[in-house]
Amino acid sequence: xxxxxxxxxxxxxxxxxxxxxxxxxxxxxxxxxxxxxxxxxxxxxxxxxxxxxxxxxxxxxxxxxxxxxxxxxxxxxxxxxxxxxxxxxxxxxxxxxxxxxxxxxxxxxxxxxxxxxxxxxxxxxxxxxxxxxxxxxxxxxxxxxxxxxxxxxxxxxxxxxxxxxxxxxxxxxxxxxxxxxxxxxxxxxxxxxxxxxxxxxxxxxxxxxxxxxxxxxxxxxxxxxxxxxxxxxxxxxxxxxxxxxxxxxxxxxxxxxxxxxxxxxxxxxxxxxxxxxxxxxxxxxxxxxxxxxxxxxxxxxxxxxxxxxxxxxxxxxxxxxxxxxxxxxxxxxxxxxxxxxxxxxxxxxxxxxxxxxxxxxxxx
Amino acid sequence: xxxxxxxxxxxxxxxxxxxxxxxxxxxxxxxxxxxxxxxxxxxxxxxxxxxxxxxxxxxxxxxxxxxxxxxxxxxxxxxxxxxxxxxxxxxxxxxxxxxxxxxxxxxxxxxxxxxxxxxxxxxxxxxxxxxxxxxxxxxxxxxxxxxxxxxxxxxxxxxxxxxxxxxxxxxxxxxxxxxxxxxxxxxxxxxxxxxxxxxxxxxxxxxxxxxxx
Amino acid sequence: xxxxxxxxxxxxxxxxxxxxxxxxxxxxxxxxxxxxxxxxxxxxxxxxxxxxxxxxxxxxxxxxxxxxxxxxxxxxxxxxxxxxxxxxxxxxxxxxxxxxxxxxxxxxxxxxxxxxxxxxxxxxxxxxxxxxxxxxxxxxxxxxxxxxxxxxxxxxxxxxxxxxxxxxxxxxxxxxxxxxxxxxxxxxxxxxxxxxxxxxxxxxxxxxx
Ligand code: HEM
Ligand code: HEM
Ligand code: SF4
Ligand code: SF4
Numbered sequence: 001x002x003x004x005x006x007x008x009x010x011x012x013x014x015x016x017x018x019x020x021x022x023x024x025x026x027x028x029x030x031x032x033x034x035x036x037x038x039x040x041x042x043x044x045x046x047x048x049x050x051x052x053x054x055x056x057x058x059x060x061x062x063x064x065x066x067x068x069x070x071x072x073x074x075x076x077x078x079x080x081x082x083x084x085x086x087x088x089x090x091x092x093x094x095x096x097x098x099x100x101x102x103x104x105x106x107x108x109x110x111x112x113x114x115x116x117x118x119x120x121x122x123x124x125x126x127x128x129x130x131x132x133x134x135x136x137x138x139x140x141x142x143x144x145x146x147x148x149x150x151x152x153x154x155x156x157x158x159x160x161x162x163x164x165x166x167x168x169x170x171x172x173x174x175x176x177x178x179x180x181x182x183x184x185x186x187x188x189x190x191x192x193x194x195x196x197x198x199x200x201x202x203x204x205x206x207x208x209x210x211x212x213x214x215x216x217x218x219x220x221x222x223x224x225x226x227x228x229x230x231x232x233x234x235x236x237x238x239x240x241x242x243x244x245x246x247x248x249x250x251x252x253x254x255x256x257x258x259x260x261x262x263x264x265x266x267x268x269x270x271x272x273x274x275x276x277x278x279x280x281x282x283x284x285x286x287x288x289x290x291x292x293x294x295x296x297x298x299x300x301x302x303x304x305x306x307x308x309x310x311x312x313x314x315x316x317x318x319x320x321x322x323x324x325x326x327x328x329x330x331x332x333x334x335x336x337x338x339x340x341x342x343x344x345x346x347x348x349x350x351x352x353x354x355x356x357x358x359x360x361x362x363x364x
Numbered sequence: 365x366x367x368x369x370x371x372x373x374x375x376x377x378x379x380x381x382x383x384x385x386x387x388x389x390x391x392x393x394x395x396x397x398x399x400x401x402x403x404x405x406x407x408x409x410x411x412x413x414x415x416x417x418x419x420x421x422x423x424x425x426x427x428x429x430x431x432x433x434x435x436x437x438x439x440x441x442x443x444x445x446x447x448x449x450x451x452x453x454x455x456x457x458x459x460x461x462x463x464x465x466x467x468x469x470x471x472x473x474x475x476x477x478x479x480x481x482x483x484x485x486x487x488x489x490x491x492x493x494x495x496x497x498x499x500x501x502x503x504x505x506x507x508x509x510x511x512x513x514x515x516x517x518x519x520x521x522x523x524x525x526x527x528x529x530x531x532x533x534x535x536x537x538x539x540x541x542x543x544x545x546x547x548x549x550x551x552x553x554x555x556x557x558x559x560x561x562x563x564x565x566x567x568x569x570x571x572x573x574x575x576x577x
Numbered sequence: 578x579x580x581x582x583x584x585x586x587x588x589x590x591x592x593x594x595x596x597x598x599x600x601x602x603x604x605x606x607x608x609x610x611x612x613x614x615x616x617x618x619x620x621x622x623x624x625x626x627x628x629x630x631x632x633x634x635x636x637x638x639x640x641x642x643x644x645x646x647x648x649x650x651x652x653x654x655x656x657x658x659x660x661x662x663x664x665x666x667x668x669x670x671x672x673x674x675x676x677x678x679x680x681x682x683x684x685x686x687x688x689x690x691x692x693x694x695x696x697x698x699x700x701x702x703x704x705x706x707x708x709x710x711x712x713x714x715x716x717x718x719x720x721x722x723x724x725x726x727x728x729x730x731x732x733x734x735x736x737x738x739x740x741x742x743x744x745x746x747x748x749x750x751x752x753x754x755x756x757x758x759x760x761x762x763x764x765x766x767x768x769x770x771x772x773x774x775x776x777x778x779x780x781x782x783x784x785x786x
Contacts, residue, residue, distance in 0.1 A: 055587055055626050058618060068618035071594055072611040074680070080616050080630060082675050089639045089673045138433065141492045148488060160645050160667070168647055177663040178532055180646050182524035184665050188687050189477060189523045193485055262687055264668060274672050312496075346498040477687045527665065529692065 075267050088274040092281075097161060100285040104158075107289045111296045121302040125317040130336045132319050132327060134308035139204055143309055146197035152190055154288050156183035161281070188262050195255040202248055208235045209244040214325055232324035246290055254283040313342050367531065370539045375462070378542035385549025386557060393561055405572050412571010413564040420563050437489040444483025445515070452476045454528065480523060487516055511553050514544045579741040580636075580655035581698055581720075583729065584749055585629045588756070589736035592617055592627040596728035596737050600631070603699065603727040604716025607682040612696040613728055629728070629737050632657060632678035632696035640670035640679060654720065655742075656698040661714045666690040698739070699726040 058066045059080045067078045076082070135143070159167065160183055168176045218231045218238040231237075236244065257280035260268065268276075298306050304318035316336055319327035330336070337345075401409070423435050449455060453470040460467035471479070491512045494500045518540045525533035548554065570576075592615050600606065600613045613631035634657045641649035641657065648663035649670075659670075668690055671679040681690035692714075701718030704711035711718060719726060729739030738745045 055618075055624070059628070066618055068616040069620045070614050070616045072597065072614035074609075074611070076677060077611075077614055078616055079677060080618070080628060082677055085673045085675050086639055089643050092669075093642055137493070137497050140496050141433075141489060144492050144496070145485075145488055164645055164647050173647060173660075173663050177646050177648070177665060178530045181527045181530050181665040182533055184667055185526035186520070186524050189480060189526065190484070193481055196485060264681075264690060270672050270677075273668075277672070347502045473689060474687065526689070529662075529665075 075264075076269050082270055084271045084274050088277070091278060096278075096281050096285075097165065100281070101162065103285060103289055104292070107292050111293065111301075115296075115300065120300060123304050123315060123318045124321060127304070127315050128317040130316040130338055131307075131313040131342045132316055132330050132336055133312060134314040134319070135312050137312065140309055140312060142197065142200045142204060146194075146201050149190055149194050149197055150291065153187055153194055154284070154291075156187040156190075157284055158288075159183040160187070191255070191258045191262055194251070195259070198247070198251050198255060205236075205244060206248075209241045211238075211241060215241065233322065233326075235323060235326040237323065243290055243294055246287065250283045250287050253279055254287060257283070311342075311346060313337070313346075367535050370535050370542065374542050375538070378545040379463075382545040382548055385546075386554070389549050389554055390557060390561075393558065398565075401569065401572055403573055406574030407571050409568040409572040412575075413568040415571065415576075416567020417560055417563045434490065434493060437486040437493070439486070440482040441486030441490060444479045444486060445519075447471065447479045448476070448483060448519075448522075452479075477526075480519070484519060484523075487512065487519065491516070507551050510547070511551055514540070514547060515553075518544050579743070581634060581740065582655070582742040582745055583631065583633060583698075583726075584738045584745045586736045586738070586749065586752065587626040587628050588752075589734040590615070590627040590629060591734055591736070593733065595731050595733060596629050599727045599731040600696070603719075604697070605712075606716065607691075607694060609682055610680040610694045612678075612680065612694065629732075630676050630678075631728070632674075632698070633676055634698055635675075639673040639675065643669045643673040645669060650703075652700060654698075654700070656700045656720070658697055658700060658702055658715075659693065659695070660703050661692040661694075662703075664692045666692055668693075670695075696726075699724070 061081055061083055066080065067076075068080065070077050159179060163176055163180055163183075167179065171179065212234050214233055215238040218233050257276040260266070260276040261273065261280060264273075298309065302322075304315045305322075307318070308314035316327065316331070319330070427435055450459075451469075451471045453473065453476065456467050456470040470476075494504050494508065494512070518537065521533070521537040521540050525537045528534070544553075594615050597611060597613050597615060601611065604612065606612055613629060615627055615629045617625060617627040619625045634651075634655060636655070638649060638651070638657050640659075641647075641651075644659075644664075645667060646663050646665055648660045649657060650660070651657050666681065666689075668679075668681065670693055671677070671681070678695045679693045680695060681693060683689055683691045697715050697718075699717055699719035701707075701711045701721065702715035704714070706718050706721040717727070724730070726739045729737045738748060
């Protein structure tokens with residue numbers, strides 16, 4: 001690599017030297033002329049630059065963003081060059097899509113591996129004869145409302161994000177266009193409902209999710225993942241509380257940025273739209289990753305975890321193992337009910353013949 | 365091929381099944397007749413019936429407190445669905461083209477979508493309430509679930525077809541709407557028509573007895 | 578193969594908007610959409626210049642890269658076209674395009690934008706040349722007739738150039754050289770708006786006392 005550069009410099013140096021020499025001759029010559037004519041004449045200085053250079057420098061926005069005037073209405077029609085567009089393209093195509101692919105794929109692999117190694121977390125004491133009321137009907141209803149909308153939004157959003165690399169080879173462009181159009185319309189329509197669900201969830205659950213004393217020790221002991229012993233916690237443990245606050249803030253970010261994206265009517269500039277997209281996409285990927293973990297624990301990962309959200313009652317032993325601080329207090333207050341009583345109140349078929357005991361679930 | 369079938373014969377079949385079915389069910393109810401009311405007439409049965417048909421739209425006190433969510437979600441869903449069905453631009457166009465021959469003003473696109481959002485929220489919440497609450501779960505039979513899910517699917521496919529750019533999405537929506545129309549007369553979905561009779565009947569009975577209920 | 582390009586010469590553009598009108602008429606562009614626009618910078622100030630912009634038919638087109646349904650394609654003439662049957666109207670191409678070329682017939686609430694529309698270099702779309710479908714969706718296909726885009730053909734000052742990139746850059750290069758010579762001859766830069774030589778009135782006044 002060195003030699004060609006070296007070769008180049010030789011004639012170049014010669015050229016510079018030549019010009020230098022020529023200049024020297026001219027100088028000498030002019031002084032001679034000067035001396036002869038004896039009257040100094042002012043030569044006009046002419047700047048030889050591309051006459052439009054300054055204009056193009058403005059257009060390329062080398063110094064400051066330039067916005068002009070135009071007869072054509074619309075968003076940023078006066079801007080000649082959109083400086084953020086290409087940066088956004090780089091972000092979406094070479095960072096967002098591959099990295100979020102790795103993150104989501106990694107999360108799934110991690111959970112599969114975790115399940116293979118640790119298996120399902122059992123209730124060590126086995127299912128007990130008693131249950132504790134854990135969630136009211138309203139609480140369960142808004143949880144599943146939120147869950148169904150979130151999953152719908154995640155699936156449609158991911159179709160838009162990964163469809164081009166993953167689905168076009170399978171479905172073809174025409175086929176994928178149908179799916180993508182459906183996903184886009186569905187995502188845009190359901191999106192605002194996520195905010196509604198989020199508000200309902202926040203109002204209902206916020207008090208039980210304020211961090212309390214026991215939480216730090218739960219964290220230090222890795223939530224029971226490390227080691228064998230369960231760690232006592234309150235109604236919600238540190239992990240659930242953290243998920244809740246992530247949902248509040250990241251979910252809020254997703255929702256607000258989504259609303260910006262969904263209303264091009266506002267006529268916001270492309271820079272803001274691109275920024276909203278970046279926030280929306282990063283937030284969504286983060287939240288989907290966390291929720292995959294949440295769904296894993298709720299379904300296959302832990303015995304007895306889903307009972308509370310499904311029926312409203314959780315097993316007493318499960319509660320003692322996972323939420324001891326709450327469970328022992330509830331038990332002391334005499335909230336525990338026998339399985340039979342619960343089955344009766346829930347009207348489970350086949351458990352006991354319907355008895356009109358006067359007990360009726362009224363939603364706590 | 366299948367598209368032409370959905371757009372043509374199946375549409376005519378389903379709308380015919382719907383109309384005949386609904387008329388048949390209503391005629392059956394009316395023909396069943398009323399047994400003579402032997403109670404002492406203290407008021408007008410007719411005005412009692414009319415009053416009840418409308419006054420029942422306003423919920424009773426205990427309903428507003430104990431079932432507030434069902435009340436709100438119920439109104440969100442039913443009003444939303446009504447507006448969607450008859451005042452969304454694509455539906456107005458469709459009805460004008462296929463049935464009435466004339467059209468009427470539709471709501472703006474954004475009202476259409478906001479309404480759809482309300483209807484979706486209402487329907488999902490109501491259905492979740494149905495399956496999560498032990499009492500309503502026991503009261504519900506297969507028909508209730510099929511009805512809810514069919515309405516949901518019709519609405520969902522409609523929402524997926526909002527871009528109005530892909531024929532197959534429109535046909536999917538139309539197909540589910542046709543299934544819904546065929547199912548309608550033979551299910552509890554008939555309450556869209558029969559509520560008039562059930563309310564009217566109780567209202568008349570009460571009205572005759574001079575009870576304002 | 579020739580690569581088709583546009584070039585707009587700001588020293589010549591007089592902001593008459595004939596290219597905008599020609600384009601709208603020739604292509605029967607949807608309401609609310611302007612495939613071409615004239616932008617004036619430093620309007621009313623010294624150094625005011627105008628430029629007519631539309632899609633520049635980029636070699637490495639950002640719009641084509643970000644499109645989630647991959648509906649763009651580049652013709653053998655180097656013209657960037659898109660397929661409206663596949664477009665889902667997401668607006669990503671508009672965010673990515675450096676020149677604001679992609680336009681949407683609507684900008685309604687809930688992201689109802691309709692299908693993206695942009696300059697086709699008067700080359701129609703993926704449908705058969707001169708078919709009714711092609712005309713309805715994309716407007717005219719002058720390239721298939723052996724003609725160049727109408728905007729440039731109409732330009733009265735020949736500020737807007739369209740055609741083979743080699744020829745266009747040659748034309749522009751010659752203009753620059755000529756302008757350079759004019760600068761030398763007159764002794765002023767084009768950036769100083771005056772073209773007149775100084776009138777040597779220094780020291781003179783209409784009244785002496
Ligand atoms: C099929 C999917 C899901 C299952 C099986 C599931 C299961 C559960 C279970 C069992 C609980 C109760 C945990 C306990 O009693 O301690 C719970 C709580 C919760 N879930 Fe889910 N869930 C699912 C999806 C979602 C989704 C998609 C979201 C939100 C985006 C979500 C948000 C929440 C929230 C906010 C709580 C309350 C926890 C807290 O406030 O700290 N869930 N879920
Ligand atoms: C929490 C649930 C949500 C998730 C998981 C989610 C996920 C996503 C994802 C992955 C994308 C694709 C980004 C890309 O293609 O580059 C996306 C796009 C988008 N999302 Fe969401 N999103 C959620 C909620 C929302 C909400 C609440 C709104 C609106 C209120 C919304 C509106 C949008 C819009 C407008 C786009 C752009 C897609 C388009 O214009 O076609 N999203 N979302
Ligand atoms: S639309 Fe924009 S990004 Fe795409 S080719 Fe034209 S100028 Fe380039
Ligand atoms: S608006 Fe259409 S052309 Fe533009 S990126 Fe979206 S799908 Fe592609």
